[in-house]
Amino acid sequence: MSPVESWLCAICREAIQGKSDGLTNSGATPAVPSGGAGSWFRFSVIFDDPTAEGGVQLMDVSFRLIPSQGSESEELFVFAELEGNTGSATTLDTVYAWFSECSSHHQERCKNPPTSTDGWLPTRLLDVGANSASHWKLLISDIDLRGGPAPAYLTLSYRWGTNPQHALLLSSTLDQYRKGSRISDLPQTFQDLVVVARRFGVRYVWIDCFSIIQDCQDDWEAEAPMMRQVYANAACNIAASASDSPEGGLFQSRTIQDVWPGVIVKKSTLGHEERVYCVDSIYWDRNLLTSSLHTRGWVLWECLEGHRCEGFPNGVPLYDSPKSIDQLLVRPGGIEYLGRLQDQGGNCYRENAMVLDAVNQWCDLVTAYSHCHFTNPEDKLYAFSGIAKFFQEITDETYIAGLWRSRILDLLGWVMTRPKAKPSGAYRAPSWSWASVDGPVEMSKPVLGDVEPLLTVLEVQVSTKREEDKTVGVTGGFIKLRGAFITASYTRDSTRAPRLLQIQLDDGGGTPFSAWPWLDTTEVQFGEGGAFDFLVLHSLVSSSEGNVANAKVPRLKCLVLAPASEVDGTYRRIRWFALRDQEAVDRVLAFCCKCCAILPRMQVRNVSMEIVQEGAMGCRDLRDAAGDVGQNGRHCGET
Secondary structure, eight states: OOOOHHOOOOOHHHHHHHHHOEEEEEEEEEEEESSTTSSSEEEEEEOOOSSTTTTTEEEEEEEEESSSSSHHHHHHHOOOOOSSSTSSSHHHHHHHHHHHHHHHOIIIIIITTTOTTTTOOSSSEEESSSOOOOOOEEEEHHHHSSSSSOOOEEEEEOOOOSSSSOOOOTTTTHHHHHHOOOOOSSOHHHHHHHHHHHHHHHOOEOOHHHHHTTOOHHHHHHGGGGHHHHHHSSSEEEEEEOSSSSOOSOOOBBOHHOOEEEEEEEEEOOOOEEEEOOOOTTIIIIIIIIISGGBHHHHHHHHHSSEEEEOOSSSSSSOTTTTSSGGOOOTTSSSOGGGGGGOGGGSSSSOOOOOOHHHHHHHHHHHHHTTTOOOGGGGGGHHTTHHHHHHHHHOOOOOOTEEGGGHHHHHTEEEEEEOOOOOOOOOSSOSSGGGGOOOOEEOOOOSEEEEEEOOOOEEEOOOOOTTTTTSSSSEEEEEEESSOOEEEEEEEEEOOTTOOOEEEEEESSSEEEEEEEEBEEEEEESEEEEEEEEEEEEEEEEEHHHHEEEEEEEEEEEEEEEOOOOSTTTEEOOOOOOOOOOHHHHHHHHHHHHTTTTOOOOSSSTTOOOOOOOTTTTTEEOOOOOOOOOOSSTTTTTO
């Protein structure tokens, strides 16, 4: 725990713990009230952050103090009659009332989300029968539900768990499940789903392990890209938020202490005491979004697309209802509902590129998604396919293995905050895509201001198994770039600062400069000394607080490369680093210009550097790594 974290309260500590592992040198400012009781308080934490354009990241934690006596607290904190289990009749009645309200009155937000299709049904559904039925059976929609209006169905979000799952649809069990099977033989979570479905008056449900043939790769590849439609067209998505496996159940025991907000006693200057509730802006995250379920990769799309999504966490069922605690918990920096994504061309700093609002939201989604876990890591792009398709429709952009063609130079600057071992499974993306690695990723967002790309994209190609769906099944890819290709030597003192490198350019002079490289995977480590190759992605010029007016400080974003194959000029990405020291930036820029035999226009120091990188250095291909072999057996760096 850092010195700052050691004295933070539970609210603030929990808010920053996900960031502090990847950042350094944190500092904090005291909580500052914006008014009296009932107003927001803000606590700010500042980190040194290599992914931020200014070199630091400011994180705000907000909370409210609400008087314990009064109409607002009485409306928001009605827990006096809270029952001991989330599956009680009263709780189910409440959840059904929410569902009915949503279905009947939330026309714009919930009933007709932008990704739904009238009359659409999944390939297979489970018929759980009427209230007294003891068996369920598997239906094939085109055969068993043909001819009438499309019935309502529920979907289920849950975790598969670490133990082998035996309740599966296999080629050998298809006929058996078509005839019917006992509900009592289902795992507890699925049995509880039947209870909810019957309370909702919905006869059909969709559960992935029974709706996709698990031992048929062709069926999985056909069904996985349709997850977007499956969840978008469901009447409601039920989330087993507190369970680690299908056996854990949908319903959980609870006590009032599980959900009651913290109580603080305030003293006025006159000595009067007042009891207030402390409600923080991560209440929803702590009670639901950080639950066991929501660390599963597939669930990110299920619950973003689940326009009607009922969660059953350990405590009170939380819901986005106008008269619920959620009205307190608006997070300005949070992920918005996808239907709000709009084309706002005025926010784009570069012509013919994805608008800034859209690419920033994409970066937020990728960052959140990268913290998720997968039973099968090869699912990484499949589980994100629905989100990618939605962005494609809204922006009319070209999708490139987790990145977007018009913003590819911006999006190449992602950083692994906690690198892991290189994935050992099947190939899933080129090395320059965040989807090629496992672990938390911080996406580098585009910025407004003086941003000069130092590379030119000449060609980008990605091959996929299915030409009709380029969002999944990536088998190879490359990006061809033109720019200065720089070779540098380095030394490292592993006893003092293991990650800090002293870098010397091959420019015939000058003292070494320092850099903190961020590894993509743990296998690729720096020794005590050696050489490496890198490309400079961008020259950024940002305002420098505390200096004279209009003073600006340049930053450089760089990719470290390694030879990818025996083909000359073909490389793979292995690391990332940024340069912010003025002298180091000047030397690297001068070296770039020397290599390209073109002088930059630098009459005004530290304000604007317009550098054209082409000509002398020719073209360099940043391709996939040697040894990354696709499922079809051919080398994936070849096209």
